[in-house]
Amino acid sequence: MIIDAWAQHPTLKHIQDPIFESLRRWTKTPAPTEEVPVELTVALMDQAKVDKSLISAWVAPRNVMISNDEVASFVAQAPDRLVGVGSVDxxxxxxxxxxxxxxxxxxxxxxxxxxPWLWELPPTDRRFYPVFTACADLGVPFCTQIGHTGPLMPSEPGRPLYLDQVALDFPELTIVGGHIGYPWTEEAIAVATKHENVYIDTSAYTANRYPEELVKFMKGHGRHKVLFGTNYPMITPAQCLKDLDQLGLDEDVLGLFLAGNAKRVFNL
Structure with missing residues (x-):
């Protein structure tokens, strides 16, 4: 089984937003001009044998790129394959x-x-704390981005070490830091090791780009701490999984990474 811990079914408003323009030099593909059907997202999941994808809303300052209701409508079209992740102002x-x-x-x-990079605020900012409280109270994970930002926005809010203070203040809160935390991957590993409820997902990176220290963590004491993710549509599931067999993960670690950890963390 494979579960994608970080994906988006994009709206035109999301995929055409100027904030992502700097990323197009890497993908070398123009932004779509027509809405992407849910069937295409599911077909790309099928191509890589991904069973479920957690698809996220995108709420930015004064700009809702993908609304919670839009996410709910996408999930309704493929309820056995897509799982909703909300966002708020x-x-x-x-x-x-x-x-x-x-x-x-x-x-x-x-x-x-x-x-945090959308708001140009670290997750220790007081404006995040009502969100943490609500998530902890409802028993759902708080997901966020860690590491540098691909778009031309400040990277400092993505320092994984900020999550250390959040986890100290909210030990009941499950936190999933996406995008590996590079170039501060060792910080991310340290925080995930220190705190029982802090996890890392590999979204936005293909398997052949996972940092060596992360792979070592996955094979050792971090086998229950790392979740597979794509950041689709930035990267397709097939691209992300292409070189996975080169990492030398044993069957137990592979099962936890691809699905077991996500099933437990997200209560699927």
């Missing part, structure tokens, strides 16, 4: 808390994701 704390409750209790979402 951290500048409106009471509204954010109410929306998290709606996402979990009414829409059936399994996590909440907020990206």
């Amino acid at each position: 951290i500048s409106k704390p009471m509204q954010a808390v109410k929306e998290i409750r709606r996402c979990v209790n009414e829409l059936g979402f399994k996590a909440i994701r907020v990206l």
Whole structure:
């Protein structure tokens, strides 16, 4: 079984946003001009034998790129394959808390994701704390980005070490840091090792680009701590998995990485 811990089914508003323009020099592909059908996302999952993908909303300051209701509509089209992850506006704390409750209790979402780089604020900022409280109270993971930012935005808010303070303040909160944490991967590993409820996902990286220290962590005491992710549509599932067999992961580690850890963390 394979579970993708970080994906998006993109809307045109999301995929055409100017903030991602700098990434197109790497993909060398123009942004789509028509809405992407859910069937295409599922077909690309099938191509790589991915059973489920957690697809996320994108809420940025004054700009909702993918709304929670849009995510719910995508999940409704493929309920056995797609799992909803919500997002909120951290500048409106009471509204954010109410929306998290709606996402979990009414829409059936399994996590909440907020990206510090979009807000140019570290996750220790007071505006995040109502979100942490609501997630901990509802028993759903808080997902975020760690590491440098691909878009031309400040990378400092993605330092994994910020999550150390969050985990100290909210030991009941499950935290999943996506995008490996590079170039601070050792920081990410240290925080995940220190805190029982802190995890790392490999989204935005193909298997042949996983840092050596992360692979060593996965094979050793971090076997229960790392989740497979793609960051689709930036990278397709097939691209992410292409060189996985070169990492030398044994069957137990592979099962945990590809699905077991995500099933446990997201209560799937």
